[in-house]
Amino acid sequence: MAEPDYVIAGAGIIGLSLALELHRRGASVVVLEAGTPMAQASTAAAGMLAADDPHNPIALHALAKVSTSLYPGFLDHISDLSGVRIPFQTASTLQAVSPDADFLSDPKALVPQLEPGSHRFSLLDERSVDPRQLAEALLMAVRNTRKIEGRGIDLRENTPLTRIAAGPASVRVETPAGSLSAGYFVDCMGAWSPAPVAPRKGQMLAVTLPKSLPLKTVIRTEKIYIVPRTDGPNAGRAIIGATVENAGYDLKVHPVDILTLNAQATALLPELAEALFVESWAGLRPATRDDLPILGPSPRQPRYVLANGHFRNGILLAPATAHVVAQLLMGENVDVDLAPFDPGRF
Numbered sequence: 108m109a110e111p112d113y114v115i116a117g118a119g120i121i122g123l124s125l126a127l128e129l130h131r132r133g134a135s136v137v138v139l140e141a142g143t144p145m146a147q148a149s150t151a152a153a154g155m156l157a158a159d160d161p162h163n164p165i166a167l168h169a170l171a172k173v174s175t176s177l178y179p180g181f182l183d184h185i186s187d188l189s190g191v192r193i194p195f196q197t198a199s200t201l202q203a204v205s206p207d208a209d210f211l212s213d214p215k216a217l218v219p220q221l222e223p224g225s226h227r228f229s230l231l232d233e234r235s236v237d238p239r240q241l242a243e244a245l246l247m248a249v250r251n252t253r254k255i256e257g258r259g260i261d262l263r264e265n266t267p268l269t270r271i272a273a274g275p276a277s278v279r280v281e282t283p284a285g286s287l288s289a290g291y292f293v294d295c296m297g298a299w300s301p302a303p304v305a306p307r308k309g310q311m312l313a314v315t316l317p318k319s320l321p322l323k324t325v326i327r328t329e330k331i332y333i334v335p336r337t338d339g340p341n342a343g344r345a346i347i348g349a350t351v352e353n354a355g356y357d358l359k360v361h362p363v364d365i366l367t368l369n370a371q372a373t374a375l376l377p378e379l380a381e382a383l384f385v386e387s388w389a390g391l392r393p394a395t396r397d398d399l400p401i402l403g404p405s406p407r408q409p410r411y412v413l414a415n416g417h418f419r420n421g422i423l424l425a426p427a428t429a430h431v432v433a434q435l436l437m438g439e440n441v442d443v444d445l446a447p448f449d450p451g452r453f
């Protein structure tokens with residue numbers, strides 16, 4: 108194979124969304140994946156597109172807003188290539204807010220089963236997706252680029268990046284299956300990145316909602332969120348999450364943590380006491396010290412580009428990350444000020 112324009116390491120939502128965007132712009136792309144594509148954080152997520160979560164850093168706002176506006180086109184592009192429709196699951200979120208913020212006088216008008224307790228809620232115009240549904244379609248879209256068009260994305264599973272040498276004119280990457288040169292390398296290795304990114308574990312559970320709780324709205328407090336699935340194979344379920352833990356690369360699920368999450372959710376929605384447990388799992392968010400992603404060229408190696416550290420918002424930020432990193436790689440003006448995400452800030 109001729110030398111590709113770009114080699115991406117990591118086939119999570121960030122790596123595959125970027126690969127698709129670069130491919131759409133006519134570039135040749137190889138994606139190296141250490142294990143199975145879309146099997147780590149990107150399918151452990153709840154799928155909230157929480158651009159207006161008051162706990163997000165302020166510096167994330169512009170990128171998050173761009174991503175929200177790109178989302179419908181992002182899903183359409185994946186649907187066109189995969190033949191799979193990816194619906195938004197919800198269109199609103201009841202967000203617990205601090206006492207000085209504007210709040211709804213009657214949140215029970217929207218969710219009659221809600222027991223707000225001491226919480227005050229505002230209503231956010233926010234959507235969510237089912238990350239597993241999205242993952243399947245995204246992977247199919249990436250694979251179909253090889254069937255539909257001449258020069259498709261070359262996705263290599265079970266092929267970890269083991270070494271990288273970036274020079275002034277090209278990069279050379281090594282894997283157990285051999286080495287490869289390319290114009291640029293992009294690190295999308297999530298929590299496994301050698302950049303200043305650390306795994307932040309999240310445990311969650313899924314339940315089947317009782318008929319008495321036909322929830323259509325996300326409910327989110329500082330401690331807990333309840334995210335209903337309304338369309339597709341998981342319709343009628345809700346995701347309850349999530350812990351935020353510094354536990355290294357441990358992916359064990361602890362029943363006591365799952366019971367605590369369930370109890371906190373049931374305090375808000377007592378009807379959840381009738382819900383049926385479906386499954387529990389854990390994933391590793393790629394976290395940075397300032398909760399902001401790392402986007403851009405490495406300070407000393409311009410052909411070594413970073414796109415990781417998306418922490419709690421990688422599903423939300425995938426379209427904007429793909430868009431701005433593709434602009435950067437192709438030498439275009441970038442639509443968002445990337446200064447807050449500068450890899451040199453640590």
Ligand SMILES: Cc1cc2nc3c(=O)[nH]c(=O)nc-3n(C[C@H](O)[C@H](O)[C@H](O)COP(=O)(O)OP(=O)(O)OC[C@H]3O[C@@H](n4cnc5c(N)ncnc54)[C@H](O)[C@@H]3O)c2cc1C
Binds near residue numbers: 144149155268420423
């Ligand atoms: C419990 C939980 C709930 C979440 N909820 C939400 C939510 O509601 N909304 C939201 O926007 N975000 C949410 N997130 C965050 C979101 O899931 C992540 O930010 C996002 O998935 C990160 O994507 P990624 O592609 O960077 O990482 P990953 O999906 O982890 O992908 C990284 C990939 O790199 C591969 N890799 C590692 N090392 C190598 C190597 N040496 N060579 C090649 N490949 C390698 C890995 O195998 C993996 O496939 C949640 C996360 C968790 C854990």
